Amino acid sequence: MDRLIALPAEFDAIGVRAENPGPFSLTGTNSWIVGRDPAWLVDPGPALEAHLVAVTAEIDSRGGLAGIALTHDHHDHNESVPQILERFPGTPVAGARGPVDIRLAEGDRFGPLEAIATPGHAPDHLAYISGRLALTGDAVLGEGSVFIAPDPGALSSYLAALERLRRRDLGALAPGHGPVVLDPAAKLSQYIAHRLDRERHLLVALDAGLRTVDELLDAAWPVAPGRRPACLAGRLAKPGLRRRSAARAWPRATARLPARARPSAASRRPRRRCRRSP
Numbered sequence: 001m002d003r004l005i006a007l008p009a010e011f012d013a014i015g016v017r018a019e020n021p022g023p024f025s026l027t028g029t030n031s032w033i034v035g036r037d038p039a040w041l042v043d044p045g046p047a048l049e050a051h052l053v054a055v056t057a058e059i060d061s062r063g064g065l066a067g068i069a070l071t072h073d074h075h076d077h078n079e080s081v082p083q084i085l086e087r088f089p090g091t092p093v094a095g096a097r098g099p100v101d102i103r104l105a106e107g108d109r110f111g112p113l114e115a116i117a118t119p120g121h122a123p124d125h126l127a128y129i130s131g132r133l134a135l136t137g138d139a140v141l142g143e144g145s146v147f148i149a150p151d152p153g154a155l156s157s158y159l160a161a162l163e164r165l166r167r168r169d170l171g172a173l174a175p176g177h178g179p180v181v182l183d184p185a186a187k188l189s190q191y192i193a194h195r196l197d198r199e200r201h202l203l204v205a206l207d208a209g210l211r212t213v214d215e216l217l218d219a220a221w222p223v224a225p226g227r228r229p230a231c232l233a234g235r236l237a238k239p240g241l242r243r244r245s246a247a248r249a250w251p252r253a254t255a256r257l258p259a260r261a262r263p264s265a266a267s268r269r270p271r272r273r274c275r276r277s278p
C-alpha cells in the first residue's frame with residue numbers, strides 16, 4: 001500500500017512513496033506533488049498501479065497537473081510518465097535528457113521549480129527548488145549515502161553541487177528515497193563531511209606510501225573491503241588532490257628508496273579505474 005509523505009504546510013507539497021523497496025530504492029521511490037490549482041509532479045515513479053492511483057488522486061485533489069519534472073532518467077523515477085500522460089494528456093515533461101518536451105539545465109525555471117544541476121548519481125541529474133523546499137531526487141537521500149557514478153570528475157562535481165545547495169536558504173529536502181529532511185543544512189554538511197573524510201583517508205594513505213588504486217581504496221573504505229566506491233578512483237585522478245598529495249607524499253615516500261626503486265611517474269598514477277560499485 002502506498003504511503004503519503006507529509007511536509008509542513010508552508011511547503012504546500014506532498015509525497016507518495018511507491019511500493020518498490022530495494023537496496024537502491026530503500027523503502028521505495030518518492031514522487032512529489034508541489035503546489036495546487038494546478039500542481040506540479042516531480043518524478044512520477046515506477047509504473048505500479050497502486051502508486052499511479054495514489055499520485056493521480058493527489059493531483060486531482062490539487063486541481064490538476066501543469067507539468068512533470070524529472071530529476072534523472074532512471075526507471076524507478078520516470079517509468080510511469082506514459083501512464084501519467086494518459087491520465088493528464090498534454091502535460092509537458094521536463095528534464096535534463098531523454099524524451100522530454102522541455103530540456104532543463106542549471107537555473108532554468110519550470111513553473112514554480114528552479115532546476116539545480118546536481119551531477120553525481122547521474123551525470124545530468126537535476127534537483128528542483130520551489131520556495132524553501134528542495135526536491136533532491138537521488139542527489140541527497142533521506143537516509144544513507146548516495147551512489148555516485150564512476151564518471152571522471154563525478155565526485156568533484158557532486159561536492160560542488162552539494163555546496164551550492166547548502167548555500168541556499170532551504171527549509172526542507174524532499175528526497176527521491178527515504179524520509180523528508182527538515183534540517184537541510186545539517187544533512188548537506190554531513191554529506192559533504194562524509195565525502196571529505198574519505199578523501200582525508202586517501203591523503204593519509206598516500207603519505208604512508210600506498211600507491212595502487214586497490215591499496216588506496218582499501219585504506220579509504222576500510223569498513224567495506226571489496227565494495228569500494230568506483231567514484232573515488234576518479235577523484236584520485238583530480239589534479240587538486242594529486243597536487244596536495246604530491247606536495248606531502250611523493251617526496252617523503254620516495255626519498256628513502258634507492259633511485260631505481262622509486263616509482264616512475266606512470267606508476268604514481270592510479271593504474272586503473274575501479275569499476276566496482278558500493
Ligand SMILES: [Zn+2]
Binds near residue numbers: 138177
Ligand atoms: Zn532512485
